[in-house]
Amino acid sequence: MYAKTPIVSFVGKSNSGKTTLIVKVIKELKLRGLRVATIKHTHHNVDMDTKGKDSWKHSQAGADAVIIVSENKMGLFRTTQKRVLLKEMVETYLRDFDIIILEGYKTEPIPKIEVFRTENGDQMVCRDDEHLIAVIGDKDPIMNVPYLHIDADVRKIVDFIMSYLKINVSV
Template sequence: MIPIVSIVGMSNSGKTTLVEKLVAELTRRGFRVATIKHNRHGFEIDHEGKDSWRHKQAGAVATVLASPGRIALIEDAAKDYDLIEIRDLYIRNVDIILAEGYKKNPHPKIEVFRAELMRERLCGPGENLIALAGDRPVSSEALWFDWNDAAGLSDLIVERFLSKKG
């Protein structure tokens, strides 16, 4: 089973930057990483006038774009899938999934905390918080890392979720 770790935090707290750093560090160490980004507002990656867009407009419920080095699926979703469903339906051949967002999910979480943006943390006791990454230490039952310490956070991820693979 592919482990999932969520990177959570307030808007503009630095989640995407931390995910980028963790992906780069874990990849450098030889792990294959997938990411999932939650977007509660919806999104569009297809472009009007393109062939794939025309297929969808004609009524296709799913369109696959395939090239020699890349594949993408655009599919209508009947609901907001949870991380387990996304993993089980779409992701394979990776060692770990880093999810950006999904703060209400039960999976292990790293919370990005910027003191200037937040008065209190998002994750409370019992919410599977494994670490805080921020601009300054805060008291917590979870481990604290400077948000630039991708190596230290990656050490934690490897130890907790990938030690049998690496």
């Protein structure tokens, strides 16, 4: 494991419903009083700063790192020479959370839940992954991991995640 903070990754093909499900899971975890962090992995080169804003202007001028700070939020924009490893992000920035939810990272050795929709084909991205802990989808793929329907009550999904990751909360 990367840190003492429990981590679970939602994986699956594009348009399988990962983000929609993660949003529901985050809301339920917050209702239970947990501090939740998320990391979204993408293969695309994205610019996360807003064009025209002062922080963007700082970056455009050549700053290698820009931090935006307000009374209750902060954001870091940093140029990297190489891909930042998941372990480094977790240990550097996310050590004080109750759970970390990832979207993607299908090749990392961490617990994964595959979101599987038959309309996207019958092939799963992590079918043979030893770290696959469950499948959430529109059809049970008949595997040796728990299956929950995509339309299941999100509380059941969160109960499963918390049980698997051994997260105890008294709310």
